[in-house]
Each structure stands twice: as structure tokens, then as C-alpha cells.
Amino acid sequence: MWCSHMALRRLQRIAVAPLNAAGGLTSKVQREMSTLPRVYVTRQIPPEGLKILKESGQVQFELWDSDDPVPRKELLQKVKGVDGLLCVLTEKIDAELLDAAGPNLKVLSTMSVGFDHLSLEELKKRGIRVGYTPDVLTDAVAELTVALLLTTSRRLIEATHEAKIGGWGTWRTLWLCGHELANSTVGIFGLGRIGVAIAERLAPFKVKKFIYTDMAPRPELASAINAEFVSFDELAKQSDFLAVCCALTPETKEICNKNLFSKMKNTSIFINTSRGGVVNQEDLYEALSTGQIAGAGLDVTVPEPLPTSHPLFTLKNCVILPHIASASYTTRNAMSSLAANNLLLGLRGQPMIKELKL
Numbered sequence: 001m002w003c004s005h006m007a008l009r010r011l012q013r014i015a016v017a018p019l020n021a022a023g024g025l026t027s028k029v030q031r032e033m034s035t036l037p038r039v040y041v042t043r044q045i046p047p048e049g050l051k052i053l054k055e056s057g058q059v060q061f062e063l064w065d066s067d068d069p070v071p072r073k074e075l076l077q078k079v080k081g082v083d084g085l086l087c088v089l090t091e092k093i094d095a096e097l098l099d100a101a102g103p104n105l106k107v108l109s110t111m112s113v114g115f116d117h118l119s120l121e122e123l124k125k126r127g128i129r130v131g132y133t134p135d136v137l138t139d140a141v142a143e144l145t146v147a148l149l150l151t152t153s154r155r156l157i158e159a160t161h162e163a164k165i166g167g168w169g170t171w172r173t174l175w176l177c178g179h180e181l182a183n184s185t186v187g188i189f190g191l192g193r194i195g196v197a198i199a200e201r202l203a204p205f206k207v208k209k210f211i212y213t214d215m216a217p218r219p220e221l222a223s224a225i226n227a228e229f230v231s232f233d234e235l236a237k238q239s240d241f242l243a244v245c246c247a248l249t250p251e252t253k254e255i256c257n258k259n260l261f262s263k264m265k266n267t268s269i270f271i272n273t274s275r276g277g278v279v280n281q282e283d284l285y286e287a288l289s290t291g292q293i294a295g296a297g298l299d300v301t302v303p304e305p306l307p308t309s310h311p312l313f314t315l316k317n318c319v320i321l322p323h324i325a326s327a328s329y330t331t332r333n334a335m336s337s338l339a340a341n342n343l344l345l346g347l348r349g350q351p352m353i354k355e356l357k358l
């Protein structure tokens with residue numbers, strides 16, 4: 001199915017391809033284009049990735065040209081017969097979708113580091129290769145996590161609100177007091193690149209100790225931040241700030257529940273920038289509303305968007321962001337470029353820059 005190097009060079013010139021008398025592409029060029037692999041892109045992606053796809057001359061692609069998700073019914077139609085699919089994290093890639101796509105589908109590229117929206121088993125069964133976008137978003141996510149942690153622990157949302165609504169009276173000794181990082185113990189649940197990057201950024205705030213837990217100790221990563229491996233229970237008990245950085249898997253689903261919260265200090269701050277599914281939100285509400293823990297900062301929830309009527313929105317000690325950890329222009333463009341390049345490499349049968357081992 002893949003075209004020769006010569007054909008490829010010709011196709012890369014399609015932008016300046018000869019036009020027929022009616023101003024359309026000549027039938028030769030049309031024929032060449034129709035032999036190119038077909039790709040469906042499920043969302044408007046940032047310009048750098050789009051440019052790579054357009055200028056590659058290697059694929060004919062259709063794009064769901066919207067900032068909102070493609071309706072499922074439409075998606076099931078659009079993927080019929082495609083060779084490649086570029087998706088974002090809101091698309092559930094499961095057996096139904098893969099069946100709808102059919103046997104041509106060889107490559108899936110997701111513009112995300114998380115892959116809990118993909119049924120890896122179904123992809124593996126069908127021999128579909130999968131690209132994803134780790135590393136390029138580490139800095140942006142770590143930065144936002146620190147911002148969310150400070151916003152939550154120093155009660156910035158409450159403070160700006162009070163200032164705006166006239167709640168700012170005289171300077172008061174304990175008004176709007178929060179918790180500081182200096183001399184604290186910071187716990188990381190799930191130590192990967194992002195956890196390390198968060199700790200690196202927090203260290204200059206004079207954190208006393210970093211601790212972490214994971215499936216197993218990760219000495220190379222931990223040594224970079226001088227973090228001690230502890231049990232899940234110890235993580236809960238010792239952390240003044242607990243940052244969740246793990247992937248959502250069957251093992252981590254709702255692992256942050258009353259068992260965890262009941263062991264935490266009532267001065268502790270809980271931060272989640274991974275996936276909402278790792279938290280039992282009813283238990284978190286209980287822990288926050290009864291003062292079991294001091295506060296929570298969430299960039300991710302279940303569902304997304306979280307309905308405005310959700311009880312968590314009623315709590316002053318819960319800061320909720322709309323899943324923006326990776327939302328910087330640089331990072332989102334880097335994610336879209338990487339997703340586009342993964343897709344093109346996969347379709348050429350070459351190793352992707354970042355490929356999931358299935």
C-alpha cells in the first residue's frame with residue numbers, strides 16, 4: 001500500500017501540482033492521491049501537527065474540524081476503512097470503534113500521554129500500532145501541578161473572592177491562613193517523569209523530605225530527587241502534600257478513597273493532575289467537608305466536564321480546574337507534532353518516536 005520514494009517525492013509536490021483547464025488537480029495527481037493511506041483526525045489539532053500532516057504528502061486525511069468532540073455515531077462512520085487514526089483523549093477507542101474501522105486500520109496515534117481511553121487489548125489483538133505523546137508535556141504538567149498546589153494550600157481562590165466581594169476587612173492574624181511547603185513532607189503517588197519534574201520544582205521551596213510509592217521502588221528516578229520509597233499507608237500518613245501522578249489502570253481506579261483520606265493528616269493537601277478516575281469523589285467530598293483533610297486541588301474529575309451542580313464545587317477547600325495541566329501553546333503544539341509524526345512513521349512501517357509496547 002505504501003508508495004515508493006519517487007512517488008512520495010512527487011506527492012510531496014502536490015501543493016504545486018499541475019492543474020487542469022478547469023483549475024482542478026489533473027487526473028494523474030488525483031489518481032496518485034487516491035492511493036495514499038487514508039487517515040481520520042478526530043479533532044482540530046494545534047497548527048504544528050496539522051502542518052506536518054498537510055506537508056507530508058504521505059496521507060489523505062479528513063479532520064473533524066471542531067474544538068468539540070466528534071459525535072460517536074459520526075466517528076463510527078468516519079473511521080470506516082481508514083489506515084490511520086489520530087485521536088485525542090476524549091475518544092473511546094474500543095472494540096466497537098475498531099470493528100467499525102475495519103482491517104485497514106494499522107496505526108493509532110493519540111495526542112496524549114494518558115492512554116486509559118484506549119482498549120489496548122483490542123488494539124493488540126488486531127495488530128494495530130499505537131503512538132502517544134509522553135515527555136513533551138512533562139514541564140507544562142509539572143508547572144501547573146505546582147501552581148495548583150500553591151493555589152490550594154495558600155487558599156488563593158478564596159482570597160481573591162474575598163477581596164472582590166468586600167470580605168477584606170482589617171488585617172487579621174489568622175484570616176485565610178494556609179499551609180506552607182517549607183519544612184514539609186511531599187508525597188508522590190506514582191513516580192514517573194512528571195512526579196520527578198514536580199519534585200524538582202518544589203525542592204527550592206525548602207521541602208524537608210520527598211517520599212513516594214509505586215508498584216515497586218524506582219531507584220533511578222527517586223535518586224534524582226532524593227525521594228524515599230514508602231508503603232501506600234505511610235504515604236498517606238506522612239505527606240503534608242500528596243500529589244497523584246499515576247496512570248489510571250484497573251489497579252489504580254478509585255485507589256484514593258476513604259482508606260487513604262482517613263489516614264491523612266487533617267492539615268494535608270491532596271492534589272490530582274493525573275486522571276479523575278483514580279479518586280473516589282464521594283469519599284473525597286466527605287474528607288474535605290468533615291475536615292479530615294485540609295484541601296484538594298483537582299485538574300481532573302469524573303466526569304469531565306464536572307457538572308456545575310456537583311457537590312465538590314460547593315466546597316471552599318476544593319479547587320477544581322478544567323483539565324488544563326498540559327495547556328500551554330508550546331506543549332500542545334509539541335503534542336500535536338509528535339502525534340502527527342508518530343502517525344506518519346507508523347504508516348511507513350517505521351519505529352514511531354514514542355510508541356506504546358502492547
Ligand SMILES: O=C(O)C(=O)CO
Nearest residue numbers: 111112113114325326
Ligand atoms: O496527555 C494527557 O494524557 C492529558 O491528560 C493532557 O493533559
